Amino acid sequence: MNNALLAANTAGYTMPPLWRILTKSGYFTGLCGAIGATVTYATTVRPALRAARTDAAGDVAVLRHRSARFLAWSGVLLLVTGYLQLAARVARAGKGTPFGDALAPHRIWQFLRAPAAKGAWIPQGTVYLAQNLVLVLTAATLVALFAPAARRRLDALAGAALPLSLGTTLVAAVPATRPKNTDAVVDLALDQVHIVSGTVWLGGLALLVALAAARGRLGDAAGPLWADLWRRFSLVAMVCVGAVVVSGLWLSWRHVGAVDQLWTTGYGAALLVKLLLVLGLVAAGAVNQFWLTPRIAQTRRANDTASLLHLTLRHFPKVVWGEVALGLGVLGVMPFLTGSARTEAHSAHAASSAAVFSAGAALALALAVSLYATVKASDALARRPAATATV
Template identity: 80%
Template sequence: MNSALLAASTAGYTTPPLWRILTKSGYFIGLSAAIGATVTYATTVRPALRAPAGADGDAAVLHRRMARYLAWSGVVLLVTGYLQLAGRVARAGKGMPFSDALAPDRIWHFLRAPAAKGAWIAQGTIYAVQNVLLILTAVILAALFAPAARRRLDALALTALPLALATTLIAAVPAAKPKNTDSVLDLAFDQVHIVSGTVWLGGLAVLLALAGTRGRLGATTAGLLWADLWRRFSLVAMVCVGAVVLSGIWLGWRHVGAIDQLWTTGYGLALLLKLLLVLGLVAAGAVNQFWLMPRIAQARRADDTSSLLHLTLRHFPKVVWAEVALGLGVLGVVPFLTGSARSEAHSAQAASSASVFAAGAALALALAVSLIATAKASDALARRQPVVVS
């Protein structure tokens, strides 16, 4: 994105400084690494590695790669979390240079600041708890660098999972009483958006890293194992897509008052770019559901190990590479979503009503129906579509 063009598009928009862009994007990369990796391990990798018979060698290879990935995700979370905390310090009060905010004594002073008038808890205390959880998550994951700890991969990964989720969820705890129901829903939907997005993007990155082991996997067993991996993650991704879309609709409505604000305000331009990137992700997911998954299922039923291996470890990772690139683009845009298009355009602030909630319920129902229809259509294609491998 051309930041100068974005800043000039409206006088009410302020382009974030470079350090803010890097720290915020980096923080969400760290969350994606930790949350995405632990959730994907629990829902996809762990059950898939236990399922296939005769693939013990393949399972061992993926087990080792998964352990190393989780260990590095802990390091990434720790570094990006520290930089994000320093960014909070730099923006607090009257602000200070980011280089000064990196100092431990400045951070400690920020965390120990007293509660604001009318607050039930100091904001610094909430951030302190959040970062304690972050450190615990990072330490548990980084322990997997030790060969002895890798034998306890299940225990460590499943312990880190709720801690990683709590790292972001604790940020939704308000320091003062929320003004109204809409404020509570903003916090809730924001966390739904973050968690579902990090599981989706982080999970794609995990499977892409695991697919890099294909040269060490068995020619006859790897296809079956990876068919199961892709099938399981496709279900997880579909749930995440639904949650991202539903929460995004609420957050978009709260910040954008009219369609034309998407190209007449700085916030709107950033949101429009994000929407285009997410649509690209959804389109790539549609390719998986309607083209690759049916062919994989067909090859699996036909016991065509050659086609199965080619589809699961050649074709599928190519699409996932594109998804990961688009996902990084989304995270790169997130720091530009500052303020509100409604404020820039001086339009009325959004306020919920019975009709708004009724429309939201209808949209949620329609979304659920469409996702179920997508899964059924993919299954139908799998039953009749011939395998074509190029």
């Protein structure tokens, strides 16, 4: 009976082709590199490097150089994945256009210059043209950091690339036609919140593990510097977690009408896998917040240089590498989130109401309170006697 129900419900689910899986996952990986790295550099790396002790000048130079290289390669990745994503849009828009043919520049140009559809205030191709112009400008700004002369202006170039990288996704979200109702507007807004917060979270983790890989070139004074880096990013990640959860709850409610649709529909099964991966990310973050971060603070206060280096550059990065692996899993499952579980299960479409928005606001407030309590609990653990900070 259950097998028959699953077969019936998933009959409306279309498995994406391989090129669609690779291009979509690749594109969001590119966004993680561009958005996540620039935001993390601005909010975490640059402030920590500026606040570093004078005896860590050599470590600061190493991390600045490595940050510049990471950002430059992020620009290359964004440019390549952005082009492939644009070709994928052409293949999806055309009737039976093979992906290989969609890679041709003249087909892409035809797609971008197509006239507006009936009722549209702007051609969809024009929106994508504007988006990709921003994407190219973002990539060029980042790729410039390969040049030694440009690396001396790392802060300025990273700062310029930050709003441009955000524009890469925000411009693409501009609707070519007027949204049908308030729910459609909320969908657009929270979808971008979900993308930006998720890419900052995952891209920031990737940047920090890349920087931690330079530990062999760092001195004993790197411990306090890295303690500050992890502390700053923990706050950034916590904000991202809150934004991902709030936006994800809305988007999940819009596409899933009942809990059992998570395992009786194709869309629901893909979403369930994504939810489990995100829960794993949150669990790893909780380990950092309640176990590693307090011990780093205690060890730093005790001036235990050897233990501090071990925690910040050996132990902590291992946990973060696990988070990066889970994040890659999230990116890998995203292309399978096509259609809607509600449609597959033939259930009613989601429609908001004052009660729905009130419940959402209450959940968001409860989440904010819980995150605040998490920070306070972590601070309280950090203030415990240093004897508990055994590595």
